[in-house]
Amino acid sequence: MQRLTRTIDAPKDLGLQGVIEVPEGAPVELDLRLESVMEGVLVTGTARASAKGECVRCLEPLDHEVDADFQEMFSYPDADDRGRPKDDAGDDAEDDEDTLFLEDGLFDLEPVLRDAVVLALPMQPVCQEDCEGLCSECGVRLADEPGHHHDAVDIRWAALQGLAGTIQDGEKDEMSGADAEAGVDEKQEK
Numbered sequence: 001m002q003r004l005t006r007t008i009d010a011p012k013d014l015g016l017q018g019v020i021e022v023p024e025g026a027p028v029e030l031d032l033r034l035e036s037v038m039e040g041v042l043v044t045g046t047a048r049a050s051a052k053g054e055c056v057r058c059l060e061p062l063d064h065e066v067d068a069d070f071q072e073m074f075s076y077p078d079a080d081d082r083g084r085p086k087d088d089a090g091d092d093a094e095d096d097e098d099t100l101f102l103e104d105g106l107f108d109l110e111p112v113l114r115d116a117v118v119l120a121l122p123m124q125p126v127c128q129e130d131c132e133g134l135c136s137e138c139g140v141r142l143a144d145e146p147g148h149h150h151d152a153v154d155i156r157w158a159a160l161q162g163l164a165g166t167i168q169d170g171e172k173d174e175m176s177g178a179d180a181e182a183g184v185d186e187k188q189e190k
């Protein structure tokens with residue numbers, strides 16, 4: 001058994017592209033435990049890095065500390081001959097795609113690291129859990145302006161406000177137009 005600590009430069013496209021990812025070249029801290037087993041080397045580890053993205057609600061840039069655990073078996077190239085019973089030979093082609101191999105005593109951790117980091121990242125990153133996003137009316141970030149609101153939220157409400165004004169005027173003066181009268185009748189029935 002062997003323990004290793006390494007800081008590496010993040011490879012390209014480490015994360016969820018366009019959503020949140022560890023920038024290329026950013027430091028990734030790896031804590032690895034390598035165990036020699038019958039058929040190869042079992043690698044258990046943790047990767048720590050800082051991912052950058054933007055809040056899906058308010059579009060503010062955000063940092064997210066990734067802490068990704070992984071475990072992967074890297075087999076000796078001839079493990080099939082030594083470790084496995086011969087009777088499952090029919091599944092070999094399928095198995096080979098999932099099996100990672102040691103090559104000249106080295107293992108390629110990149111695909112493992114990539115999978116672990118993607119799994120550890122939030123699919124819908126938010127700047128804070130209760131982020132209220134942006135005002136649908138004017139686009140202002142609601143977290144920056146507590147209590148932000150508009151009096152006429154919707155053009156349909158604006159039309160009703162106009163109608164209310166007409167009704168008040170109509171009660172004092174004369175009604176103008178059948179639409180206004182209909183509006184008054186409806187209101188009074190309710």
Ligand SMILES: [Zn+2]
Nearest residue numbers: 055058127131
């Ligand atoms: Zn936000």
Ligand SMILES: [Zn+2]
Nearest residue numbers: 135137138139
């Ligand atoms: Zn607004």
